[in-house]
Amino acid sequence: MMERSKYMSIPKVRFHGFKEKWREESLSKLFVERHEISTITESLPQLSFTISEGVIYPNDRKSNKRDFLIKDITNKKYLVTYVGDIIYNPANVIYGAIHRNSLCNGVVSPIYKIFKTEQDSNFMECVVRNPSFISQLSMKTEGTVTKLKTLKPESFLEMIVKIAPSIDEQQKIASYFQSLDSLIQTTSKKLASLNLIKAASLQSMFPQEGETVPKVRFKGFEREWEPVKLSKIGYMTAGGTPSTFVDKYWNGEINWLQSGIVQNRIIYTSSVERKITAEGLSNSAAHMIKKDSVLIAITGATCANIGYLTFESAANQSVVSIEPNNNFYSKFIYSSLISERSQILSFKGGSAQSGVTLANLKEILLKCPSFGEQVFIGDYFFSLEKNIELLTQRLEKLKQIKVACLDKMFV
DSSP states (O other), X not given: OEEOOSOTTSOSEEOTTOOSOOEEEEHHHHEEXXXXXXXXXXXXXXXXXXXXXEEEOGGGOOOOTTXXXXXXXXXXXXXXXXXXXEEEOTTTGGGTOEEEOOSOSEEEOTTSEEEEESSOHXXXXXXXXXXXXXXXXXXXXXXXXXXXXXXXHHHHHTOEEEEOSSHHHHHHHHHHHHHHHHHHHHXXXXXXXXXXXXXXXXXXXXXXXXXSSOSSOOTTOOOOOEEEEHHHHEEEEEOOOOOTTOGGGEEEEEEEEOGGGOSSEEEOGGGOOEEEOHHHHHTSSOOOBOTTOEEEEOBGGGTTOEEEEOSOBEEOTTEEEEEEOTTSOHHHHHHHHHHTHHHHHTTXXXXXXXXXXXXXXXXXXXXXXXXXXXXXXHHHHHHHHHHHHHHHHHHHHHHHHHHHHHHHSOO
16 A cells, blocks of 8 residues: 545555546435335345344344334335445434445335445445544434434435545455454454353352352362452452642552442553552552452442452552452452452442442452462453453454544545
8 A cells, every 4th residue: 555645535545556536426426226115035035224233134133222123014015125235224324324235135124225336335335334424424414303313315315425436446445444344343253252251151160149169160179169258358448549639649650540440350551540649649548559459449330340450559449459368369359259249239329329338348258269279260260351351452453443544545
């Protein structure tokens, strides 16, 4: 690829060999609306259309507030769609309900709008799904209430876009984004799979209520697990906040965490948003928390969330830290507390901002095996979490690359 930025009609990043300016066109010149009607047949099966996935089979639909499955059972007439068509939902297009039919020929509810094009349909999907284009569409919707605003086909076809002049260039661009989307989808599926494994492992590798041993355990361990109060597991204390009115207490070298950072995952230094000074530390209830401590958020929306600290830090009063003694393995206590979040939440009041107290937490009972088994379990979950974190970072990076490419590779 080569960099270009001189002209508004040439994208900033372009594949080598293409030099012509992109041309400006009305969608009415590029799209033709389909009005073909049919009943459900063997060759034209009923299809669904969702915001997140586009055209799918009805049985593949996931439940989601903004995923709309239209199964117009009483009305036997449907709109026909063919592979390569661009489809949008008039009521939800501003939320991203516009996709290319990449599944198969079939029929969908007549509430949708369907268009065919002689341009490369994969390229045109990139054009109409570009966030900047969808933002422009929002100004074309009609209606008095935001949620009920719709986009008429006439308004859609009035939109002006700039497109690559040759089908070859369109196909190269489309192929690039298809590869990128494939990577995003594959990474997303791997991440979802690991999260399912984690959830299942939390259920099977810790004893459930009324049990003294887990359903699944590492070989060589047979002893029953014993209940231990959290207060007996290690040193527990809440943090504090230096006065925000004293400038010299802030922007120092000491990491300082708030409860929002505690999200049932490993906490790294990259998550730190604020720091305090040594003077701020000594003039407040804040204190230094050792590396490998376990954190519990005790108020607000993150109440009962657990975190594993990988560095020394201070924290505010909405965070309780546990520094396990030599009989307990930090990584095991972290995973065990995640599996016992319901026990912590049982102390929480009804309001959104209510929380639990340090005294409440000290009464929590954790079932604990021998130290050796704790190490096996703790290391297993820690390894799983690190892989989840790596995939999460990779997925976010891929999404950022896509956003940047959409900006630079289109005019």
